[in-house]
Amino acid sequence: MSNEEYDVVIIGAGISGLSSARYILSKDPHLNIVILEASDRVGGRTLTVPLKTENGTDDWDLGAHWIGRSQTHIMELLEELGIETHQQYVTGKKYLQVGKDNSVRSYTSDIPTLSLLGLLDLDRIMKKIDSLAKEIDQQNPTNHRRGHELDSITMETYLNQNMWMSESKELMEVAIRGVIGVELSQVSILYFLTYVSAAGGLKNLVESTPYTAQEYTLKGGCHQISIKMAKELGESRIKYNEPVVSISQNKNIATVKCESGNIYQCKKVILAIPPNQIAKLKIEPRLPVVKRELYKHMPMANYAKVLLTYKKVYWRESGCSGEVVTNGGPSSNTKCKYGPLCLVFDDTSANGNPALVAFVAGQQLVEWRQLEANERKESVLKCLSQFFGDDVYKYIDYAEKDWEEEPYVGGAPVCCVAPGAMKYYASGLREPDGCIHLAGTESASIWTGYMSGAVQAGTRAAIQVLLDLRPQTVSAQDLKNNNKPFINPSK
Ligand SMILES: Cc1cc2nc3c(=O)[nH]c(=O)nc-3n(C[C@H](O)[C@H](O)[C@H](O)COP(=O)(O)OP(=O)(O)OC[C@H]3O[C@@H](n4cnc5c(N)ncnc54)[C@H](O)[C@@H]3O)c2cc1C
Structure with a gap:
């Protein structure tokens, strides 16, 4: 001692x-x-691991994944440390799976394939969230003219009250699960607005276009x-x-x-x-009680990552970008109500070694983590095969990480504030x-x-x-x- x-x-x-x-x-x-x-x-919450490739091994991230140019603090640090970026591959067909029938739709632009009314509904809610987020004072979110009211309304209630189309609402649900690992009922709209405000807008959080959060991976992880x-x-x-x-x-x-x-x-x-x-x-x-109350109401979200390496970037050959946004689709395991995945991306390394990265989050992860290892892998492959065919089974290496298992982290990607606790937010988190x-x-x-x-x-x-x-x-x-x-x- x-x-x-x-x-x-x-x-x-x-x-x-x-x-x-x-x-x-x-x-x-x-x-x-x-x-x-x-x-x-x-x-x-960052972890880079070696996985097998056709000719040896290469490194991939099982924790934090992307950065974007609007993230000035990390961009400056990367420059100082001499770490290079690698553009996220987004060219080609993307897939969207939402709706009661779990149908798979493809699209090539940044605009998902929804009905005209669904698109109008989505555009309207995104603008509404962005405009409210602009009014948030990071130093005191409940100072907003509707602060206390917005903190008592869950995201679920807010979207139910403000959206008309179930397909566009489901897309918002999947996006929020994919970005912060929570279900709509677990956070208030005020917390989400504060999160959006800190990112400079909703598109910065959800897109992989220039300057957004999914713009680059890092060479070497x-x-x-x-x-x-x-x-x-x-x-x-x-x-x-x-x-x-x-x-x-x-x-x-x-x-x-x-x-x-x-x-x-x-x-x-x-x-x-x-x-x-x-x-x-x-x-x-x-x-102080403000801090104690806040920390009691800030559980870690549920977030896991899966990596698969391949011999060929075969999905690109059929015009696919590798990008999928999904409600998980039908479950392939009787123990689960839902399929496991919410987001998938091409994760081919800067060295050209082909890979896919998939995310399991929110309620789907709670179910998925109860399965045996072989069942978890099988359900991921089954889900992926809906979009990329049976060739997904020809992977070289497979790795998964459920961040709940890290004893001193306890989940990922972030601790979110439960409804009603935002009044303690800034002073609880930043004041010494x-x-x-x-x-x-x-x-x-x-x-x-x-x-x-x-x-x-x-x-x-x-x-x-x-x-x-x-x-x-x-x-x-x-x-x-x-x-x-x-x-x-x-x-
Ligand atoms: C799967 C996943 C995907 C993500 N994707 C992205 C992404 O694409 N882009 C992005 O920017 N971010 C992403 N994130 C989030 C990002 O990883 C975190 O925002 C960031 O790494 C947090 O850094 P931190 O130093 O604040 O906390 P942490 O990384 O959690 O570090 C805290 C450290 O404290 C240690 N610790 C805890 N308790 C104690 C104790 N009692 N005594 C001593 N030490 C202790 C822990 O072991 C840990 O090392 C992702 C995270 C995960 C897990």
């Missing part, structure tokens, strides 16, 4: 915690920082972002397999205790872990409590839930810490940069 003293203890070595450390040290390399990480690796930052910081600053269990603080000093019995004393703590994990810590004196500062993508005000948000929130927490410990190092420009507006020339 050790007892060590530091200026700053950062809890969590995901992109956010590492960004905080990097920023603080860029301003004052003499500050003494340690990063405590519960698992045996950096990267948190997303995990290297953290691996490179850790190397730059010096591996000796990171303590692995060191889960924090409690924090106590008095006016000027915090004491951080780990499961190992090790104790770290410091002037400042940055909590760069998701709210569902903060809720597990024993913090003395107790955090004494020595304790909050980072993590959930606390971002720009691109919340994304890697870019993790960088923005990590930098914001670092600036807060520096303003107390080294105020002379922080300029007005630093604060401005942290709140940079969106760059999206297509708008």
